[in-house]
Amino acid sequence: MADYLDSVPFSGIIRIRDMMYSVPDPFRLDQGDVSFDAPNSVKDAMIRAVRENRSHYLQTTGLPRLRELISEKLRRRNDIPVDDPDDVMVTNGGIHGLYLICHALLEPGDEVIVPDPEWPPCMGSILAARAVPVGCPLHESLAWRFDLDELASKIGPRTRAIYLNSPNNPTGGVLTRGDLEGMAGIAMKHDLWIISDEAYEDVVFDGAEHVSIASLAGMYERTFSLFTFSKTFAMTGLRLGYVVGRDPKIRERMKKVLFYTASNIASVVQYGGIGGLEGSQACTEEFRRELQGRRDLFYEGIAELDGVLSGKPPRGAFYAFLRIDPAWRRDGAEGGGPSSISWAMAEYLIKRGRIGCVPGADFGLNGEGYIRFCFARERQELLGALDSMRSLFGVPART
Numbered sequence: 001m002a003d004y005l006d007s008v009p010f011s012g013i014i015r016i017r018d019m020m021y022s023v024p025d026p027f028r029l030d031q032g033d034v035s036f037d038a039p040n041s042v043k044d045a046m047i048r049a050v051r052e053n054r055s056h057y058l059q060t061t062g063l064p065r066l067r068e069l070i071s072e073k074l075r076r077r078n079d080i081p082v083d084d085p086d087d088v089m090v091t092n093g094g095i096h097g098l099y100l101i102c103h104a105l106l107e108p109g110d111e112v113i114v115p116d117p118e119w120p121p122c123m124g125s126i127l128a129a130r131a132v133p134v135g136c137p138l139h140e141s142l143a144w145r146f147d148l149d150e151l152a153s154k155i156g157p158r159t160r161a162i163y164l165n166s167p168n169n170p171t172g173g174v175l176t177r178g179d180l181e182g183m184a185g186i187a188m189k190h191d192l193w194i195i196s197d198e199a200y201e202d203v204v205f206d207g208a209e210h211v212s213i214a215s216l217a218g219m220y221e222r223t224f225s226l227f228t229f230s231k232t233f234a235m236t237g238l239r240l241g242y243v244v245g246r247d248p249k250i251r252e253r254m255k256k257v258l259f260y261t262a263s264n265i266a267s268v269v270q271y272g273g274i275g276g277l278e279g280s281q282a283c284t285e286e287f288r289r290e291l292q293g294r295r296d297l298f299y300e301g302i303a304e305l306d307g308v309l310s311g312k313p314p315r316g317a318f319y320a321f322l323r324i325d326p327a328w329r330r331d332g333a334e335g336g337g338p339s340s341i342s343w344a345m346a347e348y349l350i351k352r353g354r355i356g357c358v359p360g361a362d363f364g365l366n367g368e369g370y371i372r373f374c375f376a377r378e379r380q381e382l383l384g385a386l387d388s389m390r391s392l393f394g395v396p397a398r399t
């Protein structure tokens, strides 16, 4: 019986996307897609693969050369002690990696501690595996990090794993090495697994450090980490990601889920991944620097909105997760708007201002009262959205 899937919610991001289709000339700050294009190293490798008729079935877990390059990258950049490319499995983007891990690791009723707020597919994947997400707040006052005592207090007899996502979507919070050491201690003490979502590993600002928890002593054995080419190489639509972990039993289960859901990941795209990893890595730093510029430009504009929206610039990822002034006049929204202030604000901005955004409530209970914008869009688009907000909130236009 598959009834349980009826209780797995779709992300509100889908509802927003549908709303955006009816908006003329929208500012698409709702979805987490970068405006950059994939580098030539990726595109040339894919073109070559097409010309050479690399269009046949492949190894289920991915091309050996790709897994070798990924293993080397994980050792060099993430300090993860991968000693065998068999530890790596190529997936249909990070979202697929998360699905594989949840299905291979969780029993029905197992609890997984998740950040609140958090990217909705995290909850969706846990629920689809018939397990139970247990929210643990990320605090704005702690730069959107956990209070580790509070995290430890969420552990109970059914807790099987902690999911962490740093840099975080939607808040942009980055966990420090100290945070991760603390979490490693908690995981070891309670014999828990860690699911580490590192989709934004290359998007850190102001000198923030991205640390992979699997690099800490004794943690590789109890961690499954997921990564993606989507953000690092601007390959969101091409769908390429990977998972790494040492436990062969869990990996064998993941391989079954991968085989039965996809057989193997698209061949041409895997060749593109090889091109990306063999080629110059300069694009990653170029993207990062440009994103920092866009972040600063967006927050300068937000600071001019008389406090209707506010928050500190994030240290990672490419989202502005902004507090909505509780005194904001909801009667500005049609019919008073929905009872959730974040949905009311989102509908107001979309319908009246053509500005795509996602209500904080969609990311968990602790996200209510906030709204998320993606600042990985072109500068012109960000400026257009800011102008639109200024006129909606009655702030004089810039001269």
Ligand SMILES: Cc1ncc(COP(=O)(O)O)c(C=O)c1O
Pocket: 032, 092, 093, 094, 095, 096, 119, 165, 168, 169, 197, 199, 227, 228, 229, 230, 236, 240, 241
């Ligand atoms: C936190 C997080 N993890 C994983 C992903 C997966 O991305 P993809 O499936 O495009 O690789 C995303 C995408 O937005 C994300 O925000």
